[in-house]
Amino acid sequence: MDYDIIFTGGGAAALMLLYKMSKDQTLSQKKILVIDKEKKDKNNRSWSFWTNQKTDFDILVYKEWKKVRFIAPKIDKTDKLNSLKYKMIRGIDFYNFINAKLSEFENIEFLQAEVSEVKSISDTEAEVKLTAEFENKTFSSEYVFDSRFLQEDIPPKSNDYHSLLQHFLGYVIETDEPVFDKDTAQLFDMRLPQRNAVEFVYILPFSPTKALVEYTLFSGELLENKELYKVRLETYITTKLKIEDFRIKEEEYGVIPMTDFKFEQPKAKNMIYLGTKAGRAKPSTGYAFLRMYRDAESRVNAWKKTGKPHYEEKFNKQFETYDKMILNIMERNPSAIQRIFTNMFQNNSIERVLLFLDEQTDFLTDLKIMASVPPVPFLTSIKNLITGKKGQKLHQNSVSFVS
Secondary structure, eight states: OEEEEEEOOOHHHHHHHHHHHHHHHTGGHHHHHHHHESSSOOOEEEEEEEESSSSGGGGGGEESSSSSEEEEEEEEEEEEEEEEEEEEEHHHHHHHHHHHHHOOOOTTEEOOOOEEEEEEETTTTTEEEHHHHHTEEEEEEEEEOOOOGGGSSSOSSSSTTTTEEEEEEEEEEOOSSSOOOOEEEEEEOSSSSOOEEEEEEEEEETTTTEEEEEEEEEEEESOOHHHHHHHHHHHHHHHHHHSOOOEEEEEEEEEEEOOOOOOOSSSSTTTEGGGGTOOOOOOTTOOOHHHHHHHHHHHHHHHHHHHHSHHHOOOOHHHHHHHHHHHHHHHHHHHHHHHHHHHHHHHOOHHHHHHHHHOOOHHHHHHHHTTTTTHHHHHHHHHHHHHHHHOOOOOOSSBBBOO
């Protein structure tokens, strides 16, 4: 075989696993090939998450906040977090850190190319084939970790699952005058028209004069063109934030799938999905960073104990149900989410809501949170899930996702 392990896709999920492997004396000696069609050398994305646990990437945290704000037409609430911290890691810092670490290993190779096919040859051998542009070259290995994802991976038009998109445009802006509270992360500002979508803006301030301001939608399809994202984002900055003069220092645009579709995992044990196809993006929020991190940690721990990168996952069925209900409401009646979130944040501490969204609450706490929101949308959602009825579904023919 050409390699011990091949990674098809070199995004966050793959790099996290590679980094974890590099810290183990045995796994770090494996001959590895990483294939990705794009170089990870641009600061075109960021990851935000909240946690009370340490991670290997705490050194990369660009900024963290102990206060979180929620705004909607009838509420403006700021809470100080107790055990949690809201953190942000810039894409370029993440890529540079891991690439520097992996460059210490001569047995790890990177190839900028596009993969056309991955298949299992036997229990101990898999094959990766490149596209015609790269001469249809093939490589063999014992294991293949595949993190590639396209919207086509989700079959269209089914009552068995929901499929939405989280799409966003963010600016890192600078101002001459201090306008931001550098100690408070604004998680949601839902004072926006809910135009057949869940629409909000979040703000992560780095200083009184610098912040990431991001316009986000949850909906079935993208806006007509990128210019419309710019118009809406800049309108928010000038009308809601009352900022007339600002400089755009960085820009990030992305699309993240929000789906409860169950991706069929490869039958061959030497072919393993990572990232979205492994179910690492939470269906109702799109948050994935900590879920990918926990997956990488579990795989390496299992590898060290058993000699194989497989572990038995623990699923909380109630959170799968909550995700389905929220997605059903988003598809059928997206404007109701504004009222649901308003009640949820108004009647609970923000920390409790964040723990709930990260699936870190017990069933009793879940019941308290569910009792704090309007019941009708959820009762309708439950009925729809039982009868198989869903809202109108809109699908993109081809969407490129951030990784």
